[in-house]
Amino acid sequence: MKEITCIEDLRQVHKRRVPKMFFDYVDHGSYAEETLRANVEDLKRIKFRQRILVDISKRDLSTTILGDTYAMPLILAPVGSTGMQHADGEIHACRAAQAAGIPYTLSTMSICSIEDVAANVDKPFWFQLYVMRDRGFVKALIERAIAAKCSALVLTVDLQVIGQRHQDIKNGMTVPPQLFKLKNVLDIATKPGWVKGILGTPRRNFGNIAGHLPGSKDLESVSAWVASQFDASLNWRDIDWIRSIWPGKLIIKGILDVEDAREAVKIGAEALVVSNHGGRQLDGAPSSIQVLPEIVHTVGSHIEVMFDGGIRSGQDVMRALALGARSCMIGRAYIYGLGAYGGPGVAKAIDIIGKELSTTMGLCGVNSIHEIDEKVLAE
Ligand SMILES: Cc1cc2nc3c(=O)[nH]c(=O)nc-3n(C[C@H](O)[C@H](O)[C@H](O)COP(=O)(O)O)c2cc1C
Numbered sequence: 001m002k003e004i005t006c007i008e009d010l011r012q013v014h015k016r017r018v019p020k021m022f023f024d025y026v027d028h029g030s031y032a033e034e035t036l037r038a039n040v041e042d043l044k045r046i047k048f049r050q051r052i053l054v055d056i057s058k059r060d061l062s063t064t065i066l067g068d069t070y071a072m073p074l075i076l077a078p079v080g081s082t083g084m085q086h087a088d089g090e091i092h093a094c095r096a097a098q099a100a101g102i103p104y105t106l107s108t109m110s111i112c113s114i115e116d117v118a119a120n121v122d123k124p125f126w127f128q129l130y131v132m133r134d135r136g137f138v139k140a141l142i143e144r145a146i147a148a149k150c151s152a153l154v155l156t157v158d159l160q161v162i163g164q165r166h167q168d169i170k171n172g173m174t175v176p177p178q179l180f181k182l183k184n185v186l187d188i189a190t191k192p193g194w195v196k197g198i199l200g201t202p203r204r205n206f207g208n209i210a211g212h213l214p215g216s217k218d219l220e221s222v223s224a225w226v227a228s229q230f231d232a233s234l235n236w237r238d239i240d241w242i243r244s245i246w247p248g249k250l251i252i253k254g255i256l257d258v259e260d261a262r263e264a265v266k267i268g269a270e271a272l273v274v275s276n277h278g279g280r281q282l283d284g285a286p287s288s289i290q291v292l293p294e295i296v297h298t299v300g301s302h303i304e305v306m307f308d309g310g311i312r313s314g315q316d317v318m319r320a321l322a323l324g325a326r327s328c329m330i331g332r333a334y335i336y337g338l339g340a341y342g343g344p345g346v347a348k349a350i351d352i353i354g355k356e357l358s359t360t361m362g363l364c365g366v367n368s369i370h371e372i373d374e375k376v377l378a379e
């Protein structure tokens with residue numbers, strides 16, 4: 001891994017090592033991918049203000065997230081099917097996050113279940129909830145997260161209906177995935193390391209939601225499956241119900257609009273994540289960084305504002321912090337590391353971003369996270 005110096009290097013190795021259908025599932029976005037591209041490009045346009053001859057010898061990246069102290073303002077975002085990128089991927093990613101001193105979020109749509117992860121890590125992790133039509137099942141999921149001592153519930157609110165990902169349709173990325181489609185068989189045959197890993201674990205299907213999957217002989221497109229299982233009627237009034245079951249910290253993920261941010265404050269969430277689901281949902285939505293300043297300006301003193309979308313470097317984390325985010329989630333950046341090298345690859349991705357953030361802080365003349373504001377940006 002010595003020659004891996006940036007997240008793009010991890011992406012290239014991921015692309016070589018993991019079957020195309022799973023790499024494409026990560027790398028792509030919805031429809032024309034305008035929002036996916038905007039997330040990355042709008043971040044890059046933000047320029048820093050270089051400062052010199054400041055004592056930057058004692059830089060400290062530590063910060064608090066929802067009152068707990070972490071090594072840096074970085075969180076591993078919930079990513080569905082992580083365990084198909086690398087065998088037991090969720091366990092490896094969670095361990096890497098905990099070793100680096102940052103939070104890990106387990107998706108409802110994970111391969112390893114809540115209990116699998118809890119049994120294999122030392123500290124609490126966060127659980128991300130998709131609200132399905134079967135409310136008894138949703139209640140049971142939340143109770144499982146409580147039993148596993150999850151320390152925050154991340155309620156994702158931007159996927160009541162799924163934005164089409166063209167590549168997934170072309171690749172046979174259905175529920176379950178069409179591994180035996182001819183072009184996938186031919187491709188998978190060239191990825192022996194991945195095959196060996198996956199055959200070596202019993203965890204190869206969605207671990208949290210058994211009983212809500214198509215029968216063994218049925219195949220459903222992801223959009224048909226989401227349409228049949230997810231609750232399109234979910235609305236603000238349901239949050240009280242979730243609150244009545246979940247006693248802990250609640251984070252609302254998927255906010256792009258100031259009015260919605262105000263609602264999140266009103267219902268008493270502890271945090272919100274400014275997010276467009278990594279450009280995988282409403283194509284044509286603004287980039288996350290475009291809407292961040294207004295949301296921070298409006299609700300930032302009432303609720304902790306987190307950010308995700310397009311972060312591929314520590315410079316990008318610095319940009320989001322400068323515009324008011326308190327912490328940043330990364331999705332693809334750590335999954336590229338996982339697909340490339342398993343747990344050590346996730347550790348590498350976190351390390352790369354942490355070091356880039358530290359250097360960027362130094363070159364902007366800043367020693368601590370709470371000093372970062374728009375003064376580090378060029379006019
Ligand atoms: C492959 C993939 C699967 C995802 N699955 C979920 C999920 O299950 N739940 C969720 O809330 N967000 C999910 N997301 C969105 C991420 O949590 C996050 O918002 C997004 O990846 C941030 O953008 P970035 O990848 O540019 O960092 C997924 C993202 C990717 C790339």
Ligand SMILES: CC(C)CC(=O)C(=O)O
Nearest residue numbers: 080109159222226277280
């Ligand atoms: C299967 C999906 C619901 C998981 C997801 O959130 C995503 O692919 O973006």
